[in-house]
Amino acid sequence: MNFFALSLATLSSAQTDCNKVRSYLYPDAAVCTDEMKCSGEYACVVSDSCAAYGCVTASGCPAETNYAVFTQQGSKENGSGHETYGLNGYFCDPLGHGLTCAFDGEGNFYVDAIVDNRRPWVDGPDDDDEKRKMTLISKTKHDQHVPETAFKQFSNSTCVGEVIANGNKVRFNKNVNDPNCKDEFDFSHIISDINGLTYIVDFYIGFDDYWFINEFGDERILRGGVSNQFQCRLKASDHGWVDPNPQSNRNYNYVEYEGQIPFIFTAYNDPQFSDEYDGSVIELDDEFENNGLYIEAKHEASDGLQSHIMHLRECTSHNYRKISENNDGSPIYEDNPSGTFAFINDGCIDNEIFTYSQKSSRTEWTSNVKTYVKDQFNLKVNAASGANGAMIKYSCEMVLCPLDVFGKSVVGSPCHLSDKCPNRYDNLFSTRAGRSSPAKNSNFLIKTIHQEGAFFINGDGAGSGVDSGNGAQSGNDAFAFGLAIASLLFFAL
Incomplete structure (x- = not known):
């Protein structure tokens, strides 16, 4: 039976469920009953078979795949509560259909993100599309939301995506220098035990809650919005040590x-x-x-x-x-x-x-x-x-x-x-x-x-x-x- 046998140089409490990754990449494949998990920043390598999986570093992802942060978008009806879909570990993405993080021919960093839980409200209020437009915002802006209130951060962004797939999905192919989006990315870095210097770019894509003020002056949520968290992680030595932040301003x-x-x-x-x-x-x-x-x-x-x-x-x-x-x-x-x-x-x-x-x-x-x-x-x-x-x-x-x-x-x-x-x-x-x-x-x-x-x-x-x-x-x-x-x-x- 084929397999990947991997030792973890450092163990972390964080784990990636490779069964979830496999179901995400191969939704029609059979359900695997055995546990498949990778610890820390090791990425899941999976196929449509339950016989094998692997855990690799950023540089260890197979050819034609990209080291990526795993974000599993939800698809259930969200009723009156705001849904947030966060980060769920790391995987070697063979398709790039969720998120691609790369540099263009001129050396500028860009992201190509697709979301598939837009769910427009058919027969809703006339101003629904405007209040609930899908946009890209920084993690900083997203985290400014006050709990127990309606989420209103997305409508303040001018970073708007392109509706694709007959209106079922929205694509954001955005350069970090785009004047409508340049303030909607958070840049940071870490020194990783397995990947060395790693650049991180954080942002969210989603739409606001539909809210109104009732006759008593109270804020009410008629239908909840959606937040999809995205994160780019780039091993610096795999990308020519180029900082994705255009404002990094090196001294020399x-x-x-x-x-x-x-x-x-x-x-x-x-x-x-x-x-x-x-x-x-x-x-x-x-x-x-x-x-x-x-x-x-x-x-x-x-x-x-x-x-x-x-x-x-x-x-x-x-x-x-x-x-x-x-x-x-x-x-x-x-x-x-x-x-x-x-x-x-x-x-x-x-x-x-x-x-x-x-x-x-x-x-x-x-x-x-x-x-x-x-x-x-x-x-x-x-x-x-x-x-x-x-x-x-x-x-x-x-x-x-x-x-x-x-x-x-x-x-x-x-x-x-x-x-x-x-x-x-x-x-x-x-x-x-x-x-x-x-x-x-x-x-x-x-x-x-x-x-x-x-x-x-x-x-x-x-x-x-x-x-x-x-x-x-x-x-x-x-x-x-x-x-x-x-x-x-x-x-x-």
């Missing part, structure tokens, strides 16, 4: 250097960075669990970029479990990672991530020598009893940056130091100049580099007791990494 202008830069990205077995890892399978004994591998990124630029520092913008690790062996004994790993974790964001490792570490200042691992043109980190793993082995891939997005930029920069900029370690680069500044900031709108030449590496391990039970063919193992035989979670969640039905 960055120009990408087009030439080639000599570059070294290497794993070592020792903290002196002298014993290079040769790519062989590592036995996961106590010594390796305590030490792990030491990773170094180093540039050898000359001329205009020679004085630039190496800045680790985002690094992610991906765990691929060993599921079988070839006839010659070589390992076979699962196709999809069983866990993903963005452990470096904007130059910093979160202090709570004990299995990944870096120096608190920019110095060599075993000395006080400053690391201008290189940076280093330590990557550890651990295993539950009986682990069968794994391949750990790690990837890093790095930027060669002028040091002065870090005096004042904003989240999302190519050269920005996270507030998780705001003083980590201080030792690189000269004591005379200090942390000075260039003039706003200064132009800086940078170089972006993406590199990947991998290492392979055998655990206590490596080579013995390979699974029965579909890759499924018990939770006690699972390989764990990242936050030392020693069990896997399997979604094989």
Whole structure:
């Protein structure tokens, strides 16, 4: 039986019900009786079959699908109460029929949202259409509604959609610079444990309650309206780090250097960075669990970029479990990672991530020598009893940056130091100049580099007791990494 077996690097109380996602995407498919859920920001991957489902990160959504926030619109008659349909998790949307969030050819962010619960009131009051027109409003505006009163926020918006499907649906294909809509989007961002820097755009689409003042001067709701909540979530590194907010106003202008830069990205077995890892399978004994591998990124630029520092913008690790062996004994790993974790964001490792570490200042691992043109980190793993082995891939997005930029920069900029370690680069500044900031709108030449590496391990039970063919193992035989979670969640039905 086919399946996706996925481990969650971080567990959250929030869950996505993949059965609801499946019913939404495939309304004519059979009802699945087994529970299908994904935790945190992992997205449901489903088909019209009950045999399998998966939970993936934003970058892990299959080709021809988009990582999207799941909003299941209601369709029941709403009587005299206002209906609100909120966010219900995340899924890989193969159709884009609910919401598409993207950038156009000119680099402007736009949304394409369709709502199907317009439900015009046939034979209603003459002014019904005007009072209850369907519009798009910001979450901020929506949340200004006073409870226990009629909802009146939508009629104040000029962001109106296009009626389609013979009047049954309304489509909003809107650029965030549209003068009728530009004030109707809320922009924010988070640093996600699995997706790194993530841009968020919030808005609602719906129509107001139909209300009137009765003969006693009281406000009465004759028929309730509808609010459909929408949210765009964009993993920054999957979208060229472009902020969807047109008013983001970065302090500096960055120009990408087009030439080639000599570059070294290497794993070592020792903290002196002298014993290079040769790519062989590592036995996961106590010594390796305590030490792990030491990773170094180093540039050898000359001329205009020679004085630039190496800045680790985002690094992610991906765990691929060993599921079988070839006839010659070589390992076979699962196709999809069983866990993903963005452990470096904007130059910093979160202090709570004990299995990944870096120096608190920019110095060599075993000395006080400053690391201008290189940076280093330590990557550890651990295993539950009986682990069968794994391949750990790690990837890093790095930027060669002028040091002065870090005096004042904003989240999302190519050269920005996270507030998780705001003083980590201080030792690189000269004591005379200090942390000075260039003039706003200064132009800086940078170089972006993406590199990947991998290492392979055998655990206590490596080579013995390979699974029965579909890759499924018990939770006690699972390989764990990242936050030392020693069990896997399997979604094989």
